Amino acid sequence: MTLRIRKTLSSNLALATLATACWSTSALALDFPSIGLSGNYYGGVGYGGSDIEPRVNESGYTVADSNDSGTQLFFGRDLSARLSVEGYYSDMGAASLASDDGPSGRIGYSAIGVSGLLYLLGGGGVDSLANRSGLNIYARLGGGRLNNDGLGIEFNRKNDWHWSAGFGAEYNLSNGFGIRGEVHNFDSDARVVSLNIVKRFRIKKDDGSLPMILERADGLKPASDEDNASAKKLNGPGIDADGDGVNDRDDLCDATAKGAAVDSNGCDFTGVLEGVTFATGSADLTQDGSEALDKVIQQLKENDEVRISIQAHTDNRGPAADNMELSRKRAETVVRYLKDIGGVDLGRMSAIGYGESRPVQSNSTEAGRLANRRVEIKIVQ
Secondary structure, eight states: OOEEOSOOHHHHHHHHHHHHHHHHHHHHTSOOOOOOOTTEEEEEEEEEEEEEOOOOTTSSEEEEEOEEEEEEEEEEEEOSSSEEEEEEEEEEEEEEEEESSSOOEEEEEEEEEEEEEEEEEOTTOSSOTTTTOEEEEEEEEEEEEEEEEEESSOEEOSOSEEEEEEEEEEEEOTTSEEEEEEEEEETTTEEEEEEEEEEEEEOOOOOSSOOOOBOOOSOOOBOOHHHHHHHHHHHOSOOOTTOSSSOTTTOSOTTOOTTBOOOTTSOOOOEEBTTOOBOTTSSOBOHHHHHHHHHHHHHHHHTTTOEEEEEEEOOSOSOHHHHHHHHHHHHHHHHHHHHHTTOOOGGGEEEEEOTTSSOSSOTTSHHHHHHHSEEEEEEEO
16 A cells, blocks of 8 residues: 655646745835845754644545654844845654554655745844844745655655745844744645744954944044144144145045044044944844944054044934934943943043934835934044
């Protein structure tokens, strides 16, 4: 007696084509900002229950027990605020089969494949794309190879390929650890409901040089005539082609704006502090935010004569008064970190919160809101 447990390949392709069309339509309806998440990988492991329903058709077998325990392993990468790609392996256990005129047995199921994950809520796009902090709701679609093992029973598998779909929810902490609850379907044969532990991390390549984390911005505060005169006196006679107060022989940045506030090398590092992020809705720095500020500390130590202003901004979601308070607390958090961890003199720094009052892009798109949620540093005199 032989049991057929898989549908034909043509049926697989029809269902996969329909699901892919629905998936593509949903994806195009959402804004996918090209946010740099380079190096943002993750992995995890899960355990749960499986429901396995092999199609016994007219084989003479009946499914005596379709429930078993299941385990999952996965490894993926976040591609944008909304999209991730993930490889998975799932062991779904086995279904027990019975027959009136033949031997009983079990059919085991396991799957390996790749899925795309579409984050429909949260997605870390609020404050911390680096680790998808907070609550995230997602859907998945993918495919791969479905394997079966016969334990005391013969079976006939029509093909090895499967499509998979599912949905789930994650809650991630700012340190990259999180919990994921998920329903994952494999064709119409099997599904697993699991609870998973997730860890996001970065793979960094260090060439020994200090990354440039501060972008130049417009609106630099010009130095006073007295400051420029003092700078020229200290530098001695020479040529200062860009008029920033630093002679060309000492100027490492020879194209700064005339009168710009610069450090001793003739460079301004006024602008957005890239990578300084906070947990969603709070003033708590993420791990990546702390690492970005460690680089700021190094630059400030190399230029211990400059005074700075830390200025925090938000997007327009939520009450304006709450956004103003949140931005103030975030600016103060950065100043405290630079003082407590880096030993930067508090007298060199000030903290200002502007809330949603100074957007740099439209708040009508997620990419614009992301740009507006920023922390800036400005050299003051």
